Amino acid sequence: MSFNEKQISGVVIKQIALLAIILILVALICFNLALFIPSVLGAITIYVVCRKYNFYLQEEKKWKPWASSLALMFASLIIIILPLYFIGDLLIDKLGNAQAYMAKFNVFIDKIHDFVYSKTKIDILSKENMTKVKAFAGRFSTTALSGTFNTLTVVISMYFILYFMFEKPRMFERILASAAPLKRSNVSMIGEKMRKLIMANAIGIPVVALGQGIVALIGYFIFGAPSPILLFALTAVASMVPIVGAAIVYVPICIFMIAEGQTGHGIGLGAYCLIIVGVTDNLLRFTLLKKLEDIHPLNTVFGIILGMNLFGFMGLVFGPIFISLTLLLIQVYRNEFSEDDTPELQLPDKDQELETKIDLII
Template sequence: MPTKEEESKKELSRIILAVIMFLGLLILSFFIIKPFLAAILGGIVLAYLLHWPYNQLNKLIKNKSVSAFGICILSVVSVGLMIYFAAQITIKEAFSLYMNIQQMDFSGLLNSFLPKLFPDTPQLTNEIIASIQNSVTGLTNSFVTTMGQVLTNGAEILLMLFVAFFVAYFALKESENTIDYMKNVLPFDKEINERFIKRSREVASATIYGHFLVGLIQGICAGIGFYVFGAPSPLFFTVLAIFFSMIPYLGPWVIWFPVGLTMFATNPLNAILLLAFGFIFVSTIDNILRPYIIGKRARVNQIAVLVGILGGLVLLGPIGLIIGPIVLELFLIFLELYRTKEIQRFI
């Protein structure tokens, strides 16, 4: 007959073994899903975006599987068509830009008007010309390299999109069960669990809203530059700038930068002004507006929003734009509960 002490030792051994197994499985699971972590999180965010149309369709046909599949297929087709047409235009413009830049005599173009601006300082003129040439060459190579990487990684991008839409399908289909499961898994009282889930939804909604609104504003600002500085086809390039403003890592610079370079052949002064406008204003306005809009809408500290966005981008890629602020906000809620000792009442 085992004694109480022996029973306690066996129980402790079982607990230690269970903890070791759990940690081992947790670590292995993390490394298994790590390559697809961004795609999985992206699928969850996509399901959040598609939840309203999914609910409307499900009310009509009364079938969760068909509704989720139909909405996902519709979104795949829509996104695929947008990417296809945008890629066609971008590849064509990028190739045309590269060929035009190779044929341009930047030194001659700059020498034709810069001495008129600085007639008494030829040394300054030469330094400006050399600086502009080096900048244009570096940025052009960066632009072409970025476009090449996007094309080279096409298969990987397609795989990630497939995983994201696959996750979105099941997240939509099992949305109610998933939320109930999360409430049961979280180790807090119902009130705190509800608070975490509610704030996650609010921050996600504000972040998505802010991203698209800032993208629209950025694209319109680029369009104003196209009109003011006499770019060709300003309306067409404005629409493209708005579209690319919605895409993390790309942004409107992939439009205003090549447009500005091609303008050197016809109007060098306006080309320089457009490029300066793009660098100084268009490319920086999102860093000011995004934290402000998201912070106001979600009632989150703007510094936390900015750090969450930048840190999320570095850690998770494009989906980090949304996940980063959510994680920081939940962490701040946890700190506040700990500071006020409120958490002790609910554990």
């Protein structure tokens, strides 16, 4: 092999240099405008949700761009943002007084632990674990309090960005499509996949959460649970967590009520939540979420954790979208640059049996 054949192509060197410059500039922009990243994600989320209505108003109903933009912004504020902000603000208001909250929370935890230990002799929480639980609750309340003003800033800047997206939607989409250094088929796939993911996370999951929270709130009032409004907000947030969901909230409450001597009310609330709230969860998931994108539970769990750390309370919606987008870009990279002709692994439908074995070649 000659020396010239070992040399790196000048075209490759130029590509690498240009990519390095682009990455450095993007990193600088993101670092210095990190405050507005949640706003951009929120604007994109609402744009996707309201996209077809915006085109309908501007192109079919012949509304002025500013009129359709303001109308959809106001509608999204009432239907999407205010319910989420109400739950977040309620939690922050209740948990904001850290000293008073922690005193009540410590009594709550100790009461449940002592009751379970006296009945079962099972030490569900050792002293070390109880200390960790109490410390985590204190950190969460402090973080929630510090995120109050950030959420308002995110919402205001989000609608500022959203207005310019709504005003000239065709131009906005052409700019995005032309800026993406990908094949047209992959750009279309990203657009369609992101639309489904955003609809599932921004509409499906919050609707399921609010539905369970409202149904549980009725039970909390009926059976005299302490602080029913706070429990409503906690139940709505907890219902976003797959598998365990709202049980994280109502099971300890039922045990606490029984330990306080309200045995009938505690058992009644447990039965109500187990049956009615459980049926509500299954009904909404098998009707609404089935029509939207099917999101893996681990995606939701880690997305919520990531989103809360990065974006605060609004991360409950943005976190799962962020992880889904990352996985989607990995798939796009494979489609764009991989020379492997092996077809993608297609999993069988849930209602079908796996008739043939699949050999995974490593």
